[in-house]
Amino acid sequence: MSDPYPTDGWRQTHLGHWMSQALQRFDARVLALMARNEDMPLALSNLAARGRLSASHVHITRHLALEGSRLTELAQRANMSKQAMGKLVEQCEAWGLVTRLEDTHDARARRIVFTPIGLAWLQAFRQAVVQAEDELRAAVGPEVATVIAIGLEAYAT
Numbered sequence: 001m002s003d004p005y006p007t008d009g010w011r012q013t014h015l016g017h018w019m020s021q022a023l024q025r026f027d028a029r030v031l032a033l034m035a036r037n038e039d040m041p042l043a044l045s046n047l048a049a050r051g052r053l054s055a056s057h058v059h060i061t062r063h064l065a066l067e068g069s070r071l072t073e074l075a076q077r078a079n080m081s082k083q084a085m086g087k088l089v090e091q092c093e094a095w096g097l098v099t100r101l102e103d104t105h106d107a108r109a110r111r112i113v114f115t116p117i118g119l120a121w122l123q124a125f126r127q128a129v130v131q132a133e134d135e136l137r138a139a140v141g142p143e144v145a146t147v148i149a150i151g152l153e154a155y156a157t
Contacts, residue, residue, distance in 0.1 A: 019152075026132055027055040033128035040124040041117050044095060059085075060092055061125045068101065068113035097121055 011017070034040055035048035047053050063069070063077035075085035089112055092098045097118040103109035114122060137145040 024055070026136070027058055029132045029135065030058065030125065030128040031055070033131055034121075034124045037124040037127060039120060039127075041096075041120055044097070044117070044121055047095065056088055057092065058125070060088060060098065061122060064098065064112060064114060066114070068111035070103065070109055070111060074112060092118075 031048050031053055034053075035045050037045065040048075044053070059078040059080065060074070063074055065073075069077070071086055071089060072082055074089070075082045078085060080088075089098060089100075093100065095117075096115055098112050099115050100110040100112055103111045133145075140148070
């Protein structure tokens, strides 16, 4: 069997590289769309427009359960360390996206929940994801977009 990567260029042309590049582009587009969303709180829109929000902030948006999550659960879902997620939660808490409440099942634990501002952020995120997916479909065609989605879902599970 011949080597599919006969030169050193394989490091920038393998599937993992392209998936990473696509995710970075997708997340950047979502954040740009959120920055222009009229329903998003102005302070957050300004942070997004100035590049202060990043894909790591999207981790909370993607992984925080609507009923709230403990820090350890949130970190596990986002595949981050508890310490890194803790810093991210502190920043999002300072911006008013999330708050910490007592856990009704364990008085020693705290649950991280979306605030009303955080729920507006979540809705803006949803709208931006829908638009970014539509743009991806327009760029590669609906058949290719469907194959990408099915393939990535099969690969990830």
